[in-house]
Amino acid sequence: MFFIIYIIFILKEDILLLNCLKKRFLKDIITLFPEIENQEKAEYKSILASVRIEEPKNREFGDLTTNAAMVLASKIRKKPSDLATLIKDEILGRYEEIKEINIAGPGFLNIKLKDSFLIEKILEVFKQHDSYGSNDTAKGTKIQIEYVSSNPTGNLHIGHGRWGVMGDILSNIYSLNGFDVCREYYVNDYGTQAKIFAECVRSVYLERFDIKYPYPEEGYPRETVSKIADILFNKFSDSFIKDKTTLEFDEISFSRNAIRIMVSLITDTLKSIGVEFDVWFFESSLYGEGSFDATLDFLKERNLTYDEEEALWFKSTDFGDDKDRVIIRKDGNPTYFASDIMYLINKKERGFEYLLYILGADHHGYISRLKAIASSIGMDKDKVSIIIGQLVRIIEGREVQKMSRRKGKGFTLDDLVSEVGRDAVRYFFSMNSFDTHLDFDISLAKKKSNQNPVFYVQYAFARIGSIIRKTNENRPVNLDADFVSGMEDYDSQVFGNFLLSIEKNDFKNPSERNLAWTILLFPDTVRDACRSNAPYFVNQYLYRLASEFHYFYKHNKIITKDKINIKRLLLALAARLVLKKGLDILGVSAPERM
RNA sequence: GCGCUUGUAGCUCAGCUGGAUAGAGCUACGGACUUCUAAUCCGUAGGCCGGGGGUUCGAAUCCCUCCAAGCGCGCCA
DSSP states (O other): OHHHHHHHHHHHHHTOHHHHHHHHHHHHHHHHOHHHHHSOHHHHHHHHHHOOEEOOSSGGGOSEEEOHHHHHHHHHTSOHHHHHHHHHHHTGGGOTTEEEEEEETTTEEEEEEOHHHHHHHHHHHHHHGGGTTOOOTTTTOEEEEEOOOOOSSSOOBHHHHHHHHHHHHHHHHHHHTTOEEEEEEEEOOSSHHHHHHHHHHHHHHHHTTTOOOOOOTTOOOHHHHHHHHHHHHHHHTTTTEEETTTTEEOHHHHHHHHHHHHHHHHHHHHHHTTOOOSEEEEGGGGGSTTHHHHHHHHHHHTTOEEEETTEEEEOGGGGTOSSOEEEEOTTSOBOHHHHHHHHHHHHHHTTOSEEEEEEEGGGTTHHHHHHHHHHHTTOOGGGEEEEEEOOEEEEETTEEEOOOTTTOOSOBHHHHHHHHOHHHHHHHHHSSOTTSOEEEEHHHHHHGGGTOHHHHHHHHHHHHHHHHHHHHHTOOTTOOHHHHHHHHHTOHHHHHHHHHTSOOOOOSSHHHHHHHHHHHTHHHHHHHHHHTTOTHHHHHHHHHHHHHHHHHHHHOOSBOSSOBOHHHHHHHHHHHHHHHHHHHHHTOOOOSOO
16 A cells, blocks of 8 residues: 555656756755755755756757756866766766766766667556646635626626636646645626726616616727526516516616626636636625624734725735725725725635735736735745736727727627637637736737637647547557557556557657657646746747657558558657647647547 | 836747746648648748846846837726
8 A cells, every 4th residue: 555655746746847856956066065955054055056957059969968066066176077077976866767977068968768768657647647838836726716797787808818827827826736626716796896897887778668767978898798687587487576667676686686787797708718727716705794894803803904094905915015005984984905805815715825916017017015914814825826927909900099998999709719619718818927028919810710820739649649540540560459449548558558568669769759758748847837937838848749640650651561660659648648738728729530 | 207017030928936949829931632621731931039238157037228009097887
């Protein structure tokens, strides 16, 4: 029993090729140069932090390269080249998986791994199959990721789509790294905007009964409002009008239903691109059962507030905010900031160790105030991360369209989905970093739908599907029946036995080797994407893998007349498995044929 | 005015915790299907990394400054 657990543990750790190698390498460096550890702690940390093992820019230098000798040289008072030789002889030279080490340039150590090691690793991909790519680094750590959280007063626009997709993919990535993720949408159904929205809907709704009710001057665009009014009318008829003669109106129920329907439309839109939440958190729920008073007491007890000009203020500057914020306005109503405090307290009480927000750049002013609240209620502000995503600009032809819900104009997310489809939307929105201002050219998106990079990746997957079908049709002589059935579902029993018989000799050509190498980088990609909050690492990885596969496919035959090249077939199957896992992370479909 | 983000090939973007000759895709041009899907592959072209200073063995990357773009600086939400 113990043995089995140990094996699993080893596999889980070991599957991170680069990250694990680095860990081991650093450990060996400390053993070889104990004086590093004796230095001041901060400095010691920074030395080790700047040691890298990574793919060299130029592939000709090898699989991996490290700058260790150069980084350590100044601290250990040796010439980089001498140090490189020492590290080569005493550390890297003893690693079984390494085939050769070259010292180059000012002191780089270039490493080439053994083919047999790579093949061994590829076989492990099959042993892991479903769990390949995931790791235990953050085992069970509770994290909440909040994204989209658009006001329920209109349709989602394209910008919201970006946060929806990015948030969803990031959640997937965190899950694969072992986190226990809660995906949450915060619904602002309390306060002025929600009220104005309800008033708008009410005006249109009452028109159905020839009752005049003023449409708010700064109201929302009629298009969406009418839609909501229609649904309410069809569903509830006149039941909100309590008395036909006095026109007494059930405002509360009406407004709650109007918001609820808007939320359900938003839910549908998000669902259409595969974005679903664990929790829809309603702002209004924060104000039930005296919880607002309790919060005020909580803050006052801790001396975090003060009165000024008839308003109640929160001392957020004490916690790093640029200005103090009003909690209760002169008119006695709580501000949005008051909700923020209660919501954060609520999140804390639910036991999340980490909180992650994805906000649009128009909300970047939030960072300091959210962190201030977090600190004030005793949370570690470093465990509250706020990702600011740059806004999406819509461009049609040469015209820049501003996306403003209030003004109503604009291309909605629904429009986009029906134009280009879910897969393209998801790929398109996740392929850049959060810091990129995304210019979304609608005409291009329509026109380009067939040259979207997503098809390139999917095509690689479809091609492998074709190989499998072919293999099943004219079952070659060297392939046994069990193996073929194993390919279909990666049954590890059948498949695993077969794998043991694979010869672990060298790859025949660079394209086989490169494909294998890229397949093996997947777990590290998942890890790094999490560490850097960078969903686009996955897109880039998949594009690279697809590219590697297309090249491999073009230059290597897997099926010949009556025989099959088993090693190549395995590579294709491993690629297939990883492409599927990767596309799953992105929430993009993996078609068997195209 | 202050703050956040960005400025890299004609276009869209990687590379930014300093490292070897700055990379992809799209576009353009030229090649490759009797053989597992040509939605593919191969090649060519394309760059004062916004400008200027500094830090050092070494800068697209770090610091300063200027220019340009987007966004924010409410008792709105």
